[in-house]
Amino acid sequence: MKTILITGCSSGFGLEIARHFLERDWNVIATMRTPRADLLPPSPRLRVLPLDVTDAGSIAQLMADAGPIDVLVNNAGIGALGALEGIGIATVREVFETNVFGTIAMTQAVLPQFRLRRAGVVINVTSSVTLKPLPLLSVYTGSKAAVNAFTESLALELAAFDVRAHLVLPGRAPSTSFGANAKERLQMHEAYAELTENVFAGWAQSTEAVTQAGDVAEAVWRAATEPDAPMRLAAGADAVALAK
Numbered sequence: 300m301k302t303i304l305i306t307g308c309s310s311g312f313g314l315e316i317a318r319h320f321l322e323r324d325w326n327v328i329a330t331m332r333t334p335r336a337d338l339l340p341p342s343p344r345l346r347v348l349p350l351d352v353t354d355a356g357s358i359a360q361l362m363a364d365a366g367p368i369d370v371l372v373n374n375a376g377i378g379a380l381g382a383l384e385g386i387g388i389a390t391v392r393e394v395f396e397t398n399v400f401g402t403i404a405m406t407q408a409v410l411p412q413f414r415l416r417r418a419g420v421v422i423n424v425t426s427s428v429t430l431k432p433l434p435l436l437s438v439y440t441g442s443k444a445a446v447n448a449f450t451e452s453l454a455l456e457l458a459a460f461d462v463r464a465h466l467v468l469p470g471r472a473p474s475t476s477f478g479a480n481a482k483e484r485l486q487m488h489e490a491y492a493e494l495t496e497n498v499f500a501g502w503a504q505s506t507e508a509v510t511q512a513g514d515v516a517e518a519v520w521r522a523a524t525e526p527d528a529p530m531r532l533a534a535g536a537d538a539v540a541l542a543k
Protein backbone atom coordinates (compact mmCIF):
# COMPACT_ATOMS: atom_id res chain seq x y z
CA MET A 300 0.00 0.00 0.00
CA LYS A 301 1.45 3.37 -1.00
CA THR A 302 1.92 6.37 1.28
CA ILE A 303 1.36 10.02 0.37
CA LEU A 304 2.50 12.97 2.48
CA ILE A 305 0.66 16.24 1.88
CA THR A 306 1.52 19.68 3.27
CA GLY A 307 -1.14 22.21 4.29
CA CYS A 308 -4.05 19.83 5.01
CA SER A 309 -5.95 22.02 7.47
CA SER A 310 -8.22 23.34 4.70
CA GLY A 311 -8.88 23.74 0.98
CA PHE A 312 -7.00 21.67 -1.58
CA GLY A 313 -4.77 19.86 0.93
CA LEU A 314 -7.75 18.57 2.89
CA GLU A 315 -9.48 17.40 -0.29
CA ILE A 316 -6.32 15.70 -1.62
CA ALA A 317 -6.01 13.83 1.69
CA ARG A 318 -9.68 12.74 1.47
CA HIS A 319 -9.29 11.65 -2.17
CA PHE A 320 -6.32 9.36 -1.44
CA LEU A 321 -7.86 7.98 1.77
CA GLU A 322 -10.96 6.97 -0.20
CA ARG A 323 -8.69 5.14 -2.66
CA ASP A 324 -6.98 3.01 -0.01
CA TRP A 325 -3.69 4.88 0.25
CA ASN A 326 -1.86 5.53 3.51
CA VAL A 327 -2.15 9.28 4.06
CA ILE A 328 0.10 11.50 6.15
CA ALA A 329 -1.87 14.72 6.38
CA THR A 330 0.34 17.48 7.78
CA MET A 331 -0.91 20.68 9.37
CA ARG A 332 0.67 23.53 11.29
CA THR A 333 -1.89 22.86 14.02
CA PRO A 334 -2.91 19.20 13.74
CA ARG A 335 -6.63 18.43 14.07
CA ALA A 336 -7.90 14.87 14.12
CA ASP A 337 -11.52 15.84 13.39
CA LEU A 338 -11.09 17.23 9.85
CA LEU A 339 -10.76 13.90 8.05
CA PRO A 340 -12.71 10.65 8.44
CA PRO A 341 -11.05 8.37 11.02
CA SER A 342 -9.00 5.63 9.39
CA PRO A 343 -6.17 3.29 10.38
CA ARG A 344 -4.48 4.50 7.17
CA LEU A 345 -4.50 8.17 8.25
CA ARG A 346 -1.86 9.95 10.30
CA VAL A 347 -2.14 13.66 11.07
CA LEU A 348 1.28 15.09 11.88
CA PRO A 349 2.51 18.63 12.65
CA LEU A 350 4.49 20.53 10.01
CA ASP A 351 5.43 24.14 9.42
CA VAL A 352 7.29 24.15 6.09
CA THR A 353 9.22 27.29 7.07
CA ASP A 354 10.75 25.59 10.15
CA ALA A 355 13.75 23.29 9.59
CA GLY A 356 13.27 21.64 12.99
CA SER A 357 9.63 20.89 12.20
CA ILE A 358 10.62 19.30 8.86
CA ALA A 359 13.33 17.15 10.53
CA GLN A 360 10.89 15.94 13.21
CA LEU A 361 8.27 15.13 10.58
CA MET A 362 10.70 13.09 8.50
CA ALA A 363 11.79 11.17 11.61
CA ASP A 364 8.14 10.38 12.48
CA ALA A 365 6.76 9.78 8.98
CA GLY A 366 8.70 6.68 7.89
CA PRO A 367 8.94 5.76 4.19
CA ILE A 368 6.76 7.71 1.78
CA ASP A 369 6.05 7.26 -1.93
CA VAL A 370 4.58 10.63 -2.92
CA LEU A 371 5.17 14.15 -1.57
CA VAL A 372 2.64 16.90 -2.34
CA ASN A 373 3.88 20.41 -1.66
CA ASN A 374 0.51 22.11 -1.35
CA ALA A 375 1.01 24.53 1.59
CA GLY A 376 1.00 28.07 0.30
CA ILE A 377 0.05 31.64 1.07
CA GLY A 378 -0.94 34.60 -1.06
CA ALA A 379 -0.25 38.30 -0.89
CA LEU A 380 -2.68 40.62 -2.58
CA GLY A 381 -1.97 44.22 -3.48
CA ALA A 382 0.11 46.57 -5.61
CA LEU A 383 3.82 45.97 -5.16
CA GLU A 384 4.46 49.48 -3.82
CA GLY A 385 2.26 48.68 -0.83
CA ILE A 386 3.83 45.35 0.04
CA GLY A 387 6.57 45.39 2.66
CA ILE A 388 9.66 43.29 2.04
CA ALA A 389 8.86 41.26 5.19
CA THR A 390 5.65 40.07 3.49
CA VAL A 391 7.57 39.28 0.30
CA ARG A 392 9.96 37.15 2.36
CA GLU A 393 7.06 35.44 4.15
CA VAL A 394 5.49 34.44 0.82
CA PHE A 395 8.76 33.12 -0.60
CA GLU A 396 9.65 31.35 2.70
CA THR A 397 6.43 29.34 2.51
CA ASN A 398 5.79 28.90 -1.21
CA VAL A 399 9.36 28.56 -2.51
CA PHE A 400 11.81 27.71 0.29
CA GLY A 401 9.25 25.52 2.09
CA THR A 402 8.68 23.54 -1.12
CA ILE A 403 12.41 23.21 -1.79
CA ALA A 404 13.19 22.19 1.81
CA MET A 405 10.48 19.50 1.85
CA THR A 406 11.69 18.19 -1.52
CA GLN A 407 15.26 17.98 -0.22
CA ALA A 408 13.98 16.10 2.83
CA VAL A 409 12.37 13.27 0.79
CA LEU A 410 14.83 12.93 -2.09
CA PRO A 411 17.43 10.68 -0.38
CA GLN A 412 14.84 7.93 0.22
CA PHE A 413 13.32 8.35 -3.27
CA ARG A 414 16.75 8.15 -4.94
CA LEU A 415 17.88 5.09 -2.93
CA ARG A 416 14.58 3.29 -3.64
CA ARG A 417 14.65 4.42 -7.27
CA ALA A 418 10.97 5.41 -6.94
CA GLY A 419 8.94 8.36 -5.75
CA VAL A 420 6.95 11.34 -6.98
CA VAL A 421 7.17 15.01 -5.99
CA ILE A 422 4.06 17.04 -6.86
CA ASN A 423 4.22 20.80 -6.46
CA VAL A 424 1.02 22.86 -6.43
CA THR A 425 1.52 26.23 -8.14
CA SER A 426 -1.13 28.31 -9.90
CA SER A 427 -2.71 29.30 -13.21
CA VAL A 428 -1.61 32.89 -12.48
CA THR A 429 1.71 31.71 -13.95
CA LEU A 430 -0.14 31.04 -17.25
CA LYS A 431 -1.98 34.37 -17.41
CA PRO A 432 -0.73 37.21 -15.23
CA LEU A 433 -3.19 39.14 -13.06
CA PRO A 434 -2.62 42.52 -11.41
CA LEU A 435 -2.06 42.79 -7.61
CA LEU A 436 -0.43 39.37 -7.47
CA SER A 437 3.16 40.11 -8.56
CA VAL A 438 4.87 38.68 -5.46
CA TYR A 439 2.66 35.59 -5.28
CA THR A 440 3.03 34.97 -9.03
CA GLY A 441 6.81 35.37 -8.74
CA SER A 442 6.87 32.73 -6.01
CA LYS A 443 4.79 30.25 -8.00
CA ALA A 444 6.75 30.86 -11.23
CA ALA A 445 9.92 30.12 -9.26
CA VAL A 446 8.44 26.77 -8.18
CA ASN A 447 7.48 25.99 -11.80
CA ALA A 448 11.03 26.58 -13.01
CA PHE A 449 12.54 24.78 -10.00
CA THR A 450 10.37 21.70 -10.58
CA GLU A 451 10.96 21.50 -14.34
CA SER A 452 14.73 21.58 -13.86
CA LEU A 453 14.59 19.13 -10.94
CA ALA A 454 12.54 16.63 -12.96
CA LEU A 455 15.41 16.33 -15.43
CA GLU A 456 18.00 15.43 -12.78
CA LEU A 457 15.66 13.00 -11.01
CA ALA A 458 14.69 11.07 -14.16
CA ALA A 459 18.00 9.16 -14.01
CA PHE A 460 16.82 7.72 -10.66
CA ASP A 461 13.27 6.91 -11.85
CA VAL A 462 11.93 9.64 -9.56
CA ARG A 463 9.26 11.92 -11.05
CA ALA A 464 8.42 15.57 -10.38
CA HIS A 465 5.20 17.23 -11.58
CA LEU A 466 3.37 20.53 -11.35
CA VAL A 467 -0.34 20.94 -10.63
CA LEU A 468 -1.64 24.37 -11.66
CA PRO A 469 -5.06 25.13 -10.15
CA GLY A 470 -7.23 27.97 -11.38
CA ARG A 471 -9.11 30.43 -9.16
CA ALA A 472 -10.89 28.64 -6.31
CA PRO A 473 -13.04 31.07 -4.30
CA SER A 474 -14.36 28.14 -2.20
CA THR A 475 -11.12 27.70 -0.21
CA SER A 476 -9.79 29.98 2.56
CA PHE A 477 -7.00 31.14 0.28
CA GLY A 478 -8.56 34.43 -0.86
CA ALA A 479 -9.54 35.49 2.66
CA ASN A 480 -6.05 34.62 3.94
CA ALA A 481 -4.41 36.53 1.09
CA LYS A 482 -6.65 39.53 1.80
CA GLU A 483 -5.37 39.54 5.38
CA ARG A 484 -1.98 40.25 3.88
CA LEU A 485 -3.49 42.96 1.63
CA GLN A 486 -1.57 46.17 2.00
CA MET A 487 -3.32 49.08 0.37
CA HIS A 488 -1.37 51.79 -1.43
CA GLU A 489 -3.33 54.96 -2.00
CA ALA A 490 -2.01 55.47 -5.55
CA TYR A 491 -3.42 52.08 -6.54
CA ALA A 492 -6.76 52.35 -4.70
CA GLU A 493 -8.86 52.75 -7.87
CA LEU A 494 -7.09 49.91 -9.67
CA THR A 495 -7.51 47.69 -6.60
CA GLU A 496 -11.24 48.47 -6.33
CA ASN A 497 -11.75 47.76 -10.04
CA VAL A 498 -9.89 44.46 -9.88
CA PHE A 499 -11.86 43.33 -6.82
CA ALA A 500 -15.16 44.36 -8.42
CA GLY A 501 -14.22 42.40 -11.56
CA TRP A 502 -13.52 39.26 -9.52
CA ALA A 503 -16.73 39.67 -7.50
CA GLN A 504 -18.84 40.00 -10.68
CA SER A 505 -17.02 37.33 -12.66
CA THR A 506 -19.19 34.54 -14.00
CA GLU A 507 -16.25 32.66 -15.48
CA ALA A 508 -15.62 29.03 -14.58
CA VAL A 509 -13.68 28.44 -11.38
CA THR A 510 -11.69 25.57 -9.88
CA GLN A 511 -13.03 23.19 -7.25
CA ALA A 512 -10.87 21.41 -4.68
CA GLY A 513 -11.91 18.09 -6.28
CA ASP A 514 -10.31 19.18 -9.59
CA VAL A 515 -7.01 19.66 -7.80
CA ALA A 516 -7.27 16.30 -6.00
CA GLU A 517 -7.95 14.60 -9.35
CA ALA A 518 -4.90 16.24 -10.98
CA VAL A 519 -2.71 15.22 -8.03
CA TRP A 520 -4.09 11.68 -8.34
CA ARG A 521 -3.08 11.55 -12.01
CA ALA A 522 0.41 12.86 -11.26
CA ALA A 523 0.82 10.30 -8.46
CA THR A 524 -0.54 7.24 -10.24
CA GLU A 525 0.11 7.66 -13.97
CA PRO A 526 3.79 7.00 -14.76
CA ASP A 527 3.49 8.95 -18.02
CA ALA A 528 1.52 11.90 -16.57
CA PRO A 529 2.48 15.22 -18.17
CA MET A 530 4.97 17.50 -16.41
CA ARG A 531 2.23 20.14 -15.92
CA LEU A 532 -1.38 19.35 -15.05
CA ALA A 533 -3.84 22.22 -15.10
CA ALA A 534 -6.64 21.72 -12.53
CA GLY A 535 -10.10 23.27 -12.93
CA ALA A 536 -12.00 24.41 -16.02
CA ASP A 537 -10.48 27.91 -15.95
CA ALA A 538 -6.91 26.61 -15.63
CA VAL A 539 -7.45 23.97 -18.33
CA ALA A 540 -8.71 26.68 -20.73
CA LEU A 541 -5.65 28.86 -20.01
CA ALA A 542 -3.23 25.96 -20.49
CA LYS A 543 -4.49 25.24 -24.07
Ligand SMILES: NC(=O)c1ccc[n+]([C@@H]2O[C@H](COP(=O)([O-])OP(=O)(O)OC[C@H]3O[C@@H](n4cnc5c(N)ncnc54)[C@H](OP(=O)(O)O)[C@@H]3O)[C@@H](O)[C@H]2O)c1
Binds near residue numbers: 308350425469473476
Ligand atom coordinates in the same frame (compact mmCIF):
# COMPACT_ATOMS: atom_id res chain seq x y z
N1 LIG B 1 -7.52 28.97 -3.83
C1 LIG B 1 -7.01 29.42 -4.95
O1 LIG B 1 -7.60 30.27 -5.63
C2 LIG B 1 -5.68 28.88 -5.45
C3 LIG B 1 -5.45 28.93 -6.82
C4 LIG B 1 -4.25 28.43 -7.33
C5 LIG B 1 -3.33 27.87 -6.47
N2 LIG B 1 -3.57 27.82 -5.13
C6 LIG B 1 -2.54 27.20 -4.28
O2 LIG B 1 -3.08 26.00 -3.74
C7 LIG B 1 -2.47 25.71 -2.49
C8 LIG B 1 -3.55 25.46 -1.44
O3 LIG B 1 -4.35 26.62 -1.33
P1 LIG B 1 -5.86 26.59 -0.84
O4 LIG B 1 -6.67 27.30 -1.85
O5 LIG B 1 -6.26 25.24 -0.41
O6 LIG B 1 -5.74 27.60 0.41
P2 LIG B 1 -5.97 27.41 1.97
O7 LIG B 1 -7.31 26.82 2.22
O8 LIG B 1 -5.63 28.74 2.56
O9 LIG B 1 -4.87 26.33 2.40
C9 LIG B 1 -3.51 26.63 2.51
C10 LIG B 1 -2.89 25.64 3.45
O10 LIG B 1 -1.47 25.95 3.57
C11 LIG B 1 -1.16 25.90 4.95
N3 LIG B 1 0.04 26.66 5.28
C12 LIG B 1 0.25 27.99 5.17
N4 LIG B 1 1.48 28.31 5.62
C13 LIG B 1 2.05 27.13 6.01
C14 LIG B 1 3.30 26.79 6.58
N5 LIG B 1 4.24 27.71 6.85
N6 LIG B 1 3.56 25.49 6.87
C15 LIG B 1 2.62 24.54 6.63
N7 LIG B 1 1.42 24.80 6.11
C16 LIG B 1 1.13 26.09 5.82
C17 LIG B 1 -2.40 26.41 5.65
O11 LIG B 1 -2.35 26.04 7.00
P3 LIG B 1 -2.88 26.94 8.22
O12 LIG B 1 -4.31 26.55 8.40
O13 LIG B 1 -2.00 26.53 9.36
O14 LIG B 1 -2.70 28.39 7.82
C18 LIG B 1 -3.47 25.69 4.85
O15 LIG B 1 -3.62 24.37 5.31
C19 LIG B 1 -1.57 26.91 -2.16
O16 LIG B 1 -0.23 26.57 -2.52
C20 LIG B 1 -2.09 28.01 -3.08
O17 LIG B 1 -1.09 28.92 -3.42
C21 LIG B 1 -4.74 28.30 -4.60
